[in-house]
Amino acid sequence: MGRSPCCSKDKGLNRGAWTAMEDKLLTDYVKTHGEGNWRNLPKSAGLKRCGKSCRLRWLNYLRPDIKRGNITHDEDELIIRLHNLLGNRWSLIAGRLPGRTDNEIKNHWNTNLGKRLQKDNPISLNLKKKNPNPNTKKIDPHLFKMNMNSYCVVRTKATRCNKVVISQQQLKPMIAPPPISVDHVIHNDDKPVEPKSLLSSFASKEVDNNDLDLGLDFKMDDLDFFSDFLDMEFSQPASLENNIGHLSPKANYIDDQTFLLSDDSVHEWDFQSNTNLTRSEFDN
């Protein structure tokens, strides 16, 4: 079992920073032959690099559609919003930012955004609020990490998401205007279903059983659907509408029952009137 490492250190391969000549060789080769077959590419292109290194250099630096330059404030906000939802799934986040690479976003998060959020430290507010004991101000690092992850709805381990569960309570208000803008086909029980008609027919049923949830299976390959899903905005519980109207990226989730508004006020979530999609399920 096991496999030999892709890049053996004793093959006399070049390591470290790439030279202009290496970049040119790689660029010329990929432009001529296309991406892929990275393992054999170095030999064919005349490069003394391992295939993985070539792939990384191309994807993160040489690709023509790479957007170089500072990450804008809007991009920052989107990254934070996506990170709240997806966790450290940088490739997925990068997929939502044209021209940005997962490596770039990961670096940006580690050097800027992550520190910024830690500085703001909404978690500590939450812990203080939930635990009245004044002796518990010191945050257990492990607990802090758990909280940092738990305020994301989705666990961070890269996994294939194929089901979203929408409760009756959550679904009914979603049918009312503004409607969900989803035009893509959802695969339910292996049969393609138009989500709009599915949601409409489901909402029209006079079902008061709050325990009855609707599971929507969809294929992650359909990234357009996922994009729309992420773009969806959901209305707020009535008690909060005056404060924030629609949920915005400025509302930071602390856990699945608590969130923090931009004025640092902490709010408990009322699940009976909750109209947000808050639960996701993943295959095992």
Place this chain on the structure above:
DNA sequence: AAGGTTCGCAACCGCCGGAGT
């Protein structure tokens, strides 16, 4: 000006899952 420290980014590393046999 020099030495030390911090920061930002490119690159590396090891692991994982899907595809192929």
Place this chain on the structure above:
DNA sequence: CACTCCGGCGGTTGCGAACCT
């Protein structure tokens, strides 16, 4: 079913630049 190969991913490292004392 077992095994190998390959591409992809996220965490980590190393190094040059920028900043600080």
